[in-house]
Amino acid sequence: MEVRTLADLARVAGVSAGTVSRALAGKSLVNAETRERIQALARQYGFRPNQMASKLRSRRTGVIGVVIPLGHEKRQQISDPFFLTLLGHLADQLTEAGYDLMLSRAIPDGTTDWLERITGSGMVDGVLLIGQSDQSDVIDQVVSHYRPLVAWGNHREGQKHVVVGTDNELGGRLAAEHLIACGARRLAFFGDTAGIEIAMRLRGARAAAEAAGLHIKHVPIKLADAEMGPQLEAALADAEADFDGIVTASDLIAMSALHVLHESGRRIPGDVQIVGFDDLPLARLTSPPLTTVRQEIGQGAKVMVEKIRALIEGETRHSKVMPPTLIARDTTRS
Amino acid sequence: MEVRTLADLARVAGVSAGTVSRALAGKSLVNAETRERIQALARQYGFRPNQMASKLRSRRTGVIGVVIPLGHEKRQQISDPFFLTLLGHLADQLTEAGYDLMLSRAIPDGTTDWLERITGSGMVDGVLLIGQSDQSDVIDQVVSHYRPLVAWGNHREGQKHVVVGTDNELGGRLAAEHLIACGARRLAFFGDTAGIEIAMRLRGARAAAEAAGLHIKHVPIKLADAEMGPQLEAALADAEADFDGIVTASDLIAMSALHVLHESGRRIPGDVQIVGFDDLPLARLTSPPLTTVRQEIGQGAKVMVEKIRALIEGETRHSKVMPPTLIARDTTRS
């Protein structure tokens, strides 16, 4: 006899479907003995309750949607290791909290559709956004009627949705100040500022430069990894581009830049100093080890999950901006 | 008036729920005009059919489960960038194929339970395993009654489940042969062989060494990234460990080893030559750029998705073993 449904198992056990449901859910109002018996039977027949039915009925899915907005950069592939690292940490935290994780790439289209397709599907209890791209307004619009949503990224004053992230402006400032303190004078910032996070880092770096009476040149590098090398080569080959200090928008860019600079025979940090952003585990493995601005990724993931759980429970939560720290390694002097 | 269900929208549109269902599904047997009207209405009210209900009724979920078995290494965090890279590619391919992706970490427990919890839940149409760890037998057992499952990893003769992966033994051999051809004589293999993939790489490397009348020392490095440095330092500080050629189980280990060797003042490839495994995008960015054995990750993801789709359709598929290629960069001579 095939046991595929609660009713089947109920028949085998000689009880009602309701009792089986309660027994399998480990509810207290069932006789301990019958509960054991039913659970044993379930194991024996390899029976597991159909989740779709359960979720439909109980109106909670136990699933959190994790969305990566591919935003401004039309890249197919999820490339930046930062996002993948954050994803890894989120997976850990969500698993620990008993949630399943449904991953979606999304390509923003100017409307709220890319997001509402997920929030409105009844498939998830809440949504975590890995990065806001340039969609802060769209997200604000969506949270006006869909509360359980938390984004990683930059916090902007007056923003409606809950954000967890780093103080990017401060991070940019720390990077530039460190470079200046280490003697750099001809500064550059490498990174595409279409995403708000990067734009704020540039702003911070620029502020630091101006405070020191210096100029910082913005070189927008698109993140399509294969083509990143050529872009950097072009930027660095430029005759006027005789930088001696580079702030980068990410460790990934910093690593690429390091590579290109090495190839062109420049010494680091002797000729050029460079500061990354993120402090990925890999940052300490470059040679020389990368000076970088650390974002607390693991901690951030933890906070995001705590907040989404609270929001799902109907509580209120606010954004959290975490201070970055400058990790001085060996791509800068001193 | 709130429109939350098909029935609501049906009332607004003055038709029956059945018609709305057909219209929204774009079925042909509904008058083109009413279809448009209903779709417009749905947009206007921001209505989206509840997926749980839809899936329950139609008995297909449109979701593929992607499982990372944390296997032999009890690590909490999904650490190796190789897995995250593969995951990124799978996300792309699945999205393209119209599937959602449900991500689960799983900690094998000696039974089939960790896997059947997912296959048996009715939540996914099929399962993709990112790595087999040491669970090949367990997986075989599960596919005896659950067909739509494809794993990334090493293929073993007589194995029941469909696997896509690299010829690891050949990869290991290529690495060692290259090292020997470049003049290395005191060989080591860095990596933990609890996972079958790594064990096969070691076997290949060993075969190449023996064919050349050489010995290769196996140094099992656990992948807990923070502690990887100390392990490597210990291994390399060992007085007898005067290696001049190292085959590593992954680019990640290679990068760490590179770092430690640099720190201890050894020249690469002058004093020690080293070969990675994977050819992650990052491999070309190390200094010197890493010689490594390339696995076709993007291609592999594509194949995995093709196979899982076919299996879901009830077709038959077999394993695919892809040949690795040695990418000679600058951590080896010549």
Place this chain on the structure above:
DNA sequence: ATGAAAGCGCTAACAT
């Protein structure tokens, strides 16, 4: 081309 009716497999409120 559309409507009516019957579930998909489960949970929870209400009885007992």
Place this chain on the structure above:
DNA sequence: ATGTTAGCGCTTTCAT
């Protein structure tokens, strides 16, 4: 402590 009943919101015959 257990059984009975009534849906969750949708899709899909079966009629018309």
